[in-house]
Amino acid sequence: MDFPGRDATNDLKIRISQAMKIHYWLRLSKSFHERIFSHSWATKTSVCKQATSHFRRLHKLWAAKKHRHAQSLERKRQLKLKTLADTLFKGTKKSYEVSENEKFAENRLPAEQSRLLKVTFVPFNVSSNEKIQYITPVTKFDRHGYKRRKRILVVTDKNLYVVADEGKTLKLKQKLPLNCIEKLEVTSERDNFLLIRVPLHLKNQKGDLVLEVPFLVEMITWIIKMIKRPEILNINAPNSQPICHNRVGEKQGLISITRGLNVTPGIMKGKQGNLIIVG
DSSP: OOOOHHHHHHHHHHHHHHHHHHHHHHHHHHHHOOOTTTTOOOOGGGGGGGHHHHHHHHHHHHHHHHHHHOOHHHHHHHHHHHHHHHHHHHHTTHHHHTTTTTTSSSSOSSSHHHHHIIIIIIHHSOOOOOOOEEEEEEEEEOTTTTTEEEEEEEEESEEEEEEESSSSSSSEEEEGGGGGGGGGEEESSOOOOEEEEEEEEOOOOOOEEEOOOOHHHHHHHHHHHHHHGGEEEEEEOOOOOOOEETTTTOEEEEEEEOOOOSSEEEEOOOOSSSSEEEE
């Protein structure tokens, strides 16, 4: 009985090894996982260990790149805004958890008011080199007596506009450069209070802005995204020292913060003429 020689045996081993490699790569090509977060992978054969490790690393890089490009611009923007909001408010503002799962919007106005803004306000007040980033209705409190005024806040990449709706037209009430905002004061509670601190020396300004903002977390996130200064946000705890706010040509106003039990959060005028925030 004849037995194969050494050369024939080596040739057979080479052919078996090649067949194993071909079979492995064919099986691997049919089991690619396009999801970047999947860690499953075809079992490595002993003859392909080094090549497989190298190829797996390349595949993960490709999958990560494909995943990034597959995301829409809107989704990427939402992710950036949500990440910023989480950094600013998580664990420090009680109302943040309520808005945590809500999608951020650019415009919170009704359709008719948005049309009016576009036709009667923007062409005459917002310069062509500005881009509107965010629009929302707000309640502004007068510096004298804290009377409530319905207003619209328009945030561009350069300025903040306070706008009054006068029926058939919209009128500019105040324009504040974003880079001149000194502080954004809020409470740690569930209310929608916002105090925008304005430098007293700034021309055409009457003092700090006292506001109630329905989508507070959203608006502050947009503003800080524009000015890139998260340190201007200051979160005040209830029962601490009253917040003082400046009024040009007058003494400072006082704002107190209290924690309400089984009470709807809100903002009201106190008996001593101060403003009270109930969180």
